[in-house]
Amino acid sequence: MGYILLTGGAGYIGSHTALELLNSGYKVISFDNFSNSSDEALNRVEQLTNNAAISIKGDIRDEQALKQLFSQYDIKAVVHFAGLKAVGESTELPLHYYDNNVTGTVTLCRVMREFNVKKLVFSSSATVYGDAKHVPIPETAPRSATNPYGQSKLMVEYILQDLVAAEPDWGITLLRYFNPVGAHSSGRIGENPNGIPNNLMPFISQVAVGKREQLSVFGNDYPTHDGTGVRDYIHVVDLALGHVKALQYLEHNNGIEAINLGTGVGYSVLDMVNAFSKVNKVAVPYQVVARRPGDIATCYAEPSKAKTLLGWQAEKTLDDMVRDSWRWQSVNPDGYKS
Template sequence: MSAILLTGGAGYIGSHTALALLRAGFDVISIDNYSNSNDESLQRVQQLAGRSLQSLQMDIRDEQALTALFQQHRISAVVHFAGLKAVGESTAQPLAYYDNNVAGTITLCRVMQRAGVKRLVFSSSATVYGDAKTMPIAESAPRSATNPYGQSKLMIELILEDLAASDPDWSIALLRYFNPVGADKSGKIGEDPNGIPNNLMPFISQVAVGKRTELSVFGNDYPTKDGTGVRDYIHVVDLADGHLKALQYVQQHAGIDAFNLGTGVGYSVLDMVQAFADKNKVPVPYRIVARRPGDIASCYADPTKARQLLGWQAQLTLDDMVQDSWRWQQQNPHGYQE
């Protein structure tokens, strides 16, 4: 039987997708260089699924190792998560981002092409829309990027479009994520950032659990209802289901297509803080600080296309997001390092 290859499979979204694929009956191989993840996530995925997967330590820039992998296994499609993903760090270290994200993807595609494996689901991002002028954002909105991380995702999209145009056998889905939050209901797998979290929800959780004293809210003078940034938060379990649906789609359709994975609803930073505190009955002290460079006022998806073509839409609510995040944080106050 052929397997699905996940690059970056031990990461936050990769591990939840691995679980969804195992539960749907797929055989899964994960490769990860563990620069920002932990193999413990995949140990837990296997316990939850009651099925095993194969996990290998490998870097997508290692062409020799990748080539050997494709020779040794029957791989039918690739779900490509592997990438560096911190906006601030990308501004400080652009070369690392272009090398890892862009050059790594080129190497992966070259190996896939030689192996005759031409079905790919790519983990893109809503950052490719830059500072969008109209809300909600549809897939046809103009693309631009405001930082090297977003730029790397946009470059990869353009490269994959050229690849699909050059060879009609390729079938590629570009999944533009909005803001993934939450964790598996079991509390066994979740988001485990290195150092200070870049994302809002793990920061709120770490404050609630007493690991940090207060949340910094970056700016309260945006043109939004309460002055704080508005984002489209999507539960990671819904996001994983989106990958499952996209995988089924690329197995039946050739060419390349982009899909927004979001709820279509925008919540402000203070909405999230309030919901977390209210639902989990735990205080979340916060302080307003200066805006962060590169942040935009609001960003939320038009998810119509994914509903129409993939048969996918978000099912889980804001309550699910904050409760599942808190359950994971309480059970794993130090992430996977326990």
């Protein structure tokens, strides 16, 4: 049995997926440049599973390093997480984002083809739907992007579609994530953002643990039930299990499929804050500030395709999400440096 290669395997979603793959009997290699991740995550995955992923430091834009990796190990499929993911930063550093996310993927696919490895699970994003006109959002919704990060994910989707059209023996799933939150229930691995968090849940957690004074809620005048933005939050462990199912699907299928990974339920910013406070019995002071440019009112998935095609659906509740987020943050106030 060959290895599953996880690019960006030490990151937030990568490390949780490594854990679920190891628990499912797969052999795993992580290839990560550690620009926004920590090797400690994989050490802890090993402690939790009594099984180690091979960890190799490298960059997906480094063709020689990838060739060496593919010639050294019998790799049978790739789960491609490696990518920069901060929307705000992408508007300031578009070339950096396109180089890393788009050029990096092209380089990876070129090396995969050279070694005849043609099964790929790609980390896409709900940002490819732009400001969707209708919710819940099905995979057939029109695609557009409102920032360079989303644009880079959309470009890669088009590239991979063109690749399969030219070479039908590839099998590719484009997993469009909604908003991953939470952590492994052990509290040993979780989201470990560099600097100021870009995402709501780690920000709430850092306020609750006393690292930050208060949460800024961007706008309370959206056309939603409480005026704050509504999103589809999905527990990272559910998300990781979706990747295991996607790999199992690709064992028997070629072609390309886009699949939403979400719960199909939207929660507002204040729903998240209130649930976090109530379940964890901890205060989360917040202040309403102006809307952020580019933010949309409501975004949640139509998730039925994942159930039909992969036999997957989200199982964890909002209470699980906030409880596991707080367990991780309170046990690891400084992330993997704790």
